[in-house]
Amino acid sequence: MTGFSQSVLKGARERRIRTGGVELCVAELGDSGQPTVVLVHGYPDSKEVWSEVAPRLAERFHVVLYDVRGHGRSTAPQPLRGGFTLEKLTDDFLAVIDTVSPDRPVHVVGHDWGSVQSWEFVTVKRTEGRIASFTSMSGPSLDHFGHWISKRVKRPTPRRVGQLLGQGAKSWYVYLLHTPVLPELAWRGPLGKRWPRLLERLEKVPGGDYPTSSLPTDAAHGAWLYRDNVRARLRRPRPDAYAHAPVQLITPLGDAFLSEKLYDELEQWVPQLTRRTLPAKHWIPRTRPDQLASWITEFVTATEGGKNKVQATGRYAERFGGQLVLVTGAGSGIGRATAFAFAEAGARVVAVDRDAEAAARTAELSRLVGAPEAWAETADVSDEHAMEKLAEKVATEYGVVDVLVNNAGIGLSGSFFDTSPEDWKKVLDVNLWGVIHGCRLFGKQMAERGQGGHIVNTASAAAYQPSKALPAYSTSKAAVLMLSECLRAELAGQGIGVSAICPGFVNTNITSTARFAGVDAEEEKRRQKKSARLYGMRNYPPEKVADAILRAVVRNEAVVPVTPEARGAHFMSRFSPRALRAIARMEPPL
């Protein structure tokens, strides 16, 4: 064992396996009695690319990593040309798994070229029965890719030509790697030196002990992966490249090298396919280790348990499956509907409300519609201490929140002079400070983890539609809108999106709990009832707002007006603000 490897993969047991003229360096972590997970790295990488993911998996599994021939501390074949064919890589893989897990099939995880190879492993006859599952990220099967291209060349439609050209442009480096000698010179020279900085700047890969010092030789040898396989396979793809094990496909949506369209027809090759997407760039083993570890764990556990597919039924299940979502004000209205929508997409839900019973109800029903786990927490969002305690509890017991929905809010109507300082304080405490506390505490955890996330703040159409009936409420919501925009700018560099949702009149119980300033209790009751009836007649369901929230997270939208009147007002606020001001003077029909 060398000191180097120990520092990157702590506690790894190393051994060397001789096969086909090369010596492979294999590292093992975790209890070898547990199911074996084999991690295969890509190009230009070595097994250390998994140094963040492997220890997380080692808590539950027997994790095996090896340097692909010619990479890291495995030796290179002689001669290089013809030494990197997929057949030989399959020999290596079989030699490794026969040593580390002779009796039980293994779970394969591949990234980039590791995934390309693993597609070969999982689609050839001789590995049948030796692979229990395969998690693929950022590396298509060359055979599927070949069929994908030929289908688009033979029957070109505008869309297909577009897809072809798009992927063709993304593959620029593949063409370069096919030129002789030059790539090797570049990698051993200036490119090799600058690569870590480039990764940090362009791919947002955090610095540290990765990439390793073997990078220039890894990259120079690895060029033969392309030269030995790409042309041959793309020209004559195998017609029988069907997967014989369940496959989980994890697609980073911001991948600069691979188009997500490549996987459009994957179901025809993979009978048991689970799809996942995440907003990230190519090097997800470095940038999103928590998410990968959780998806791999879930998938491996499910296949060990005899299930072939793990996915909730909701529309965005690919994106939110297994993610931790916290919703405030989840005891009713939009918050509750949002919790259900996330639950349906397979997310783990924390329902926060000051009404304990309502929060518990939301959590219970969330589990029923698809959340693998759901918890109820009681907290008043305007209470700084309570929120701090909540943030601490959530972080220690459930983990770092992936999606935060600051939704809790109260209504307050009445003219400016009728609104007392206490009224002002109350509405700002909940509507604005609640959001501030949420962003401050949970946003901070997100930013510190450094693996992306999303914050949704529920503002209102009142944020840009002035009204003489809602001065305090509109002020609080306008502040939320601006806070969201500023925060979005600040967190953009860290992969954390911020969206402000601006609903119009939505049929929720905000009307029956709203305060009407300047009138006695009886009149307040009457107005609550009347406004509840009017909102009921409008009958815009909170479920549609929840759908808009999920869509906003998926598309990372900044400001999302929901309901036609909110969209209309948003449009007018930009193009005819004077008309909007005229509307502001109207007396509400209460």
Place this chain on the structure above:
Amino acid sequence: MTTALTGELSAQLRGFRQVQRLAYECAEAVAAQLQPGVTEREAARMQRAWLRERGVRDWFHLPFAWFGDRTAFVNFRIPLQFFPTDRRLEPGMPFILDMAPVYDGCTADIGYSGSLGINPVQDKLMADLEAHRELILGEVRERRPLRAIYEDVDRLMVRQGYANRHRAYPFGVIAHKVDRVRQRRWSPHLFGFGTQSLKGLASDALHGHRDGWSPLWSPHRFSDHPPQPGLWAVEPHLGFRGTGAKFEEILVVTDSRDPEESAFWLDDDLPHVRRWAEDK
């Protein structure tokens, strides 16, 4: 039902109870025959045939069957969408059978919710309907205005986390009056509703309009009156993310001063009531 419970009254009620039981028997028999691939039309036809064999000749309305997300009336815009379609039943799918046969002059109107195999969401909905049955009876005994009761039911649904789906029915009714129907040799129907029954409903509506009440129990102003004595077919219908569940049965309202006798469910030995008792 203008007098307190007398012998004559209970004899009349016996007729209604008998046909309500018959209808629930039909629902249970048809539900037991449902298999993957059966369409809503076939399920509706099965109910009709089953009841015809047992002597039903007239209908308050013809049998309905809703499968899958149609149990929650997802995207229902026009009343024609209530009629059975060619939607096929799949394992795990929820379904609702709803029929209103007239037998021997007595009308029943029932709703039966079930699922093919296990459907935890619908089980939960059905379990939560128990609270509605209690709430409705309690508030009718208090003689609260029907519109207010409707709103209380609505609030309970929202608190439970569900959507009000009886809102989708014509006039958004949670209940409507049923009555004796004259037996004719020929009993045509109009848009699925028996003409005799429609006639009864129309004449009630006319009388009610004069006296300030309505045979339709709705969220609208015309239902802002205390419960009118008579038989009310009550049908709270819950919806939750593409799954719906309801029960429908007859509530007897009398003008008795004794709360127990002023309102009561016609029959407490029905499938959903038995289920709740078993779960306890």
